[in-house]
Amino acid sequence: QVQLVQSGAEVKKPGASVKVSCKASGYSFTSTDINWVRQATGQGLEWLGWMSPNSGNTDYPQKFQGRITMTRDISITTAYMELSSLTSEDTAVYYCVSKSGSRFDYWGQGTLVIVSA
Amino acid sequence: QSALTQPASVSESPGQSITISCTGTSSDIGTYNYVSWYQQHPGKAPKLLIYGVSSRPSGVSHRFSGSKSGNTASLTISGLQAEDEADYHCTSYTTSSTYIFGPGTKVTVL
Numbered sequence: 001q002v003q004l005v006q007s008g009a010e011v012k013k014p015g016a017s018v019k020v021s022c023k024a025s026g027y028s029f030t031s032t033d034i035n036w037v038r039q040a041t042g043q044g045l046e047w048l049g050w051m052s053p054n055s056g057n058t059d060y061p062q063k064f065q066g067r068i069t070m071t072r073d074i075s076i077t078t079a080y081m082e083l084s085s086l087t088s089e090d091t092a093v094y095y096c097v098s099k100s101g102s103r104f105d106y107w108g109q110g111t112l113v114i115v116s117a
Numbered sequence: 118q119s120a121l122t123q124p125a126s127v128s129e130s131p132g133q134s135i136t137i138s139c140t141g142t143s144s145d146i147g148t149y150n151y152v153s154w155y156q157q158h159p160g161k162a163p164k165l166l167i168y169g170v171s172s173r174p175s176g177v178s179h180r181f182s183g184s185k186s187g188n189t190a191s192l193t194i195s196g197l198q199a200e201d202e203a204d205y206h207c208t209s210y211t212t213s214s215t216y217i218f219g220p221g222t223k224v225t226v227l
Contacts (some may be wrong), residue, residue, distance in 0.1 A: 035216075044120060044220035045155075045163065045206050061215045095162055102151035102210055103168035110162055 002026040004096050004108035011114045017084040020111045022096030029077040030054040033099045036070065036081045038092040039110075046092075050099065051079060086115045121145070121207055121219035128225040134195040137222045139207035140188060145217060147188040151210035154183055154192045157221070158203045166205075167192060194224070202226045 007021040022034065036048040049060035051070035058070045069082045079096055093110040122140040129135045139152070146152055152170045155163035165174055167183035170190060180195045190209070194201055207219040 037218075045208070045218040047208075047216040047218065059214065061213075101168070102149075103153055103165055103174070104155070104163075104208070105165055105174075107162035107164070 002098065002106045004098065004106055006094075006096060006108040006111045009112040009114070011116065012086050014087055014115055014117055016086050016115075017082060018086060018090075018113050019080055019082040020094050020096075020113070022079040022081070022108050024053075024077045024079065024098070027098075029072075030074060032105075034070070034072070034079040035097045035099045035104060036094060037097055037104070038094045040089075040092040043092075048081065048083075048094075053079060083113075086113075088115050091115045120217055121209060123205075123207060123219035123222045125220070126223045126225065128227055129197055130227045131197055131199065133197050134193060135197060135224065137192045137194075137205055137207075137224070139190040139192070139209075139219050141190075141209055141217075142188055144213070145188075145209040145211040146185065146190050148212060149210045150185065152183070152185060152190040153208050154181075154190075155206045155208070156201075156203050157206060163206060197226055199226050 003025045005023045010018050030053045033050045035050040051058045053072045072079045095110050096108040097104045098106045127135050150170045154167040156166050157163040170185045171183040182193045184191050204221045206221045
């Protein structure tokens with residue numbers, strides 16, 4: 001079955017960067033785009049962008065351009081999301097999600113990122 | 118681009134039906150049939166319920182249905198059950214080639 005397993009919780013200081021990993025299994029890693037979505041406590045979901053594991057192409061909403069980078073290592077079927085210049089506003093649970101067409105099909109378990117001095 | 122608009126909460130008794138609205142603009146819901154809905158239980162990741170406005174993935178109960186009229190999409194849950202108590206999120210593709218979400222609606226089964 002399709003599984004996306006993410007790395008563990010992180011605590012970072014303001015101004016630092018965080019890199020979250022997402023290990024995919026149970027399907028062809030290069031056949032489906034990987035998206036990232038975050039959710040601050042008690043808040044709604046926010047789309048952070050997508051990456052094609054096949055080509056490495058990415059697209060990010062303007063809000064995050066220059067601060068977010070999505071990469072992958074095909075050899076270990078793992079996607080990564082790195083967010084820099086962290087502030088307290090970036091404290092949230094970060095999810096990797098496989099997307100087929102317009103549907104966010106399968107979600108990772110989430111990674112809590114806390115930004116605190 | 119502003120988030121989609123959803124009611125903060127909806128409550129109803131078991132066995133009844135509820136409808137959750139998701140209002141956007143002509144730049145998102147009004148232009149594309151790329152509306153999907155997700156169910157999220159506390160502490161869990163969201164789960165896909167509806168995609169393409171009204172299609173259900175295999176394994177999702179027929180009690181969940183989706184529709185759209187103009188700039189507003191709707192999710193209807195019929196025969197409400199205790200296990201339906203959760204947060205429900207809508208999302209749409211936009212003319213800016215991005216995805217936007219609503220703030221989520223908390224459903225309480227009385």
